[in-house]
Amino acid sequence: MLIACISKRAKRLDVPANLPVLRDRETLEQVLASFGTKFVREVSEPAVIAVFRLAIGEAVQAPEVARTLNSVGREASRAALRKIMAEVQASGLLTGRPAELAEQFAGLLWRDLLVSLLLGVAERPNPREIAGRARDAAAAFLQLHPLPKEHAPE
Numbered sequence: 373m374l375i376a377c378i379s380k381r382a383k384r385l386d387v388p389a390n391l392p393v394l395r396d397r398e399t400l401e402q403v404l405a406s407f408g409t410k411f412v413r414e415v416s417e418p419a420v421i422a423v424f425r426l427a428i429g430e431a432v433q434a435p436e437v438a439r440t441l442n443s444v445g446r447e448a449s450r451a452a453l454r455k456i457m458a459e460v461q462a463s464g465l466l467t468g469r470p471a472e473l474a475e476q477f478a479g480l481l482w483r484d485l486l487v488s489l490l491l492g493v494a495e496r497p498n499p500r501e502i503a504g505r506a507r508d509a510a511a512a513f514l515q516l517h518p519l520p521k522e523h524a525p526e
Contacts, residue, residue, distance in 0.1 A: 381420065381445065391456070394463050397519060401510045403456060408481045408506030411449055416496045421489050428490070453477060466517050476516065481509040 394400050414420065423445075427438040453474035460466045466473060485505075488494035497505065 377423075381414070383448070391459070394456075394460050394465060397465060397514060400460055400465055401514055404477060404510035404513060405503070405506045407452065407456060408477070408509050409503050411478075412481065412485070412497070412502045412505060413499070415449070415486065416489060416502070418496065421496075424486075424490055449478070450474060464520060467520050468517065473517070477509060477513045480512050481506060 392399050392403060394403065423441060427441045431438045450471075454470045457466070457468075457470035457473040457477075461468065461470055461473070485494060485497070489496065
């Protein structure tokens with residue numbers, strides 16, 4: 373039953389079929405901020421944090437919970453971000469490996485929030501704070517990854 377719940381929740385992080393065509397950096401920034409908001413909102417839910425804690429606490433006794441959370445739950449968000457980054461790379465707006473780009477964005481987005489939530493030393497951010505965190509991460513990501521020279525305005 374827990375595995376079914378993890379799978380159902382993970383589907384919420386799929387990239388929407390109506391994702392805008394990523395032709396410019398403004399659209400990319402909006403898409404990253406939107407995905408980031410959804411990502412933090414979903415994963416910071418108290419029930420999700422409880423499942424992470426369960427998986428960590430039972431990693432030795434019931435490793436299948438941790439494996440499922442990683443392969444189904446965490447992989448859903450990683451796959452969605454890789455898909456976005458692959459589309460951006462194909463459009464020529466970024467260079468780099470999609471998996472590494474996705475990992476960098478996720479790091480900028482989460483910073484130490486997830487660990488703090490797991491430890492119970494931080495409160496879940498409110499919707500405004502989550503959206504601000506996602507916008508900040510998207511802006512920082514784009515600063516780290518300037519437009520490739522072949523697409524830069526002259």
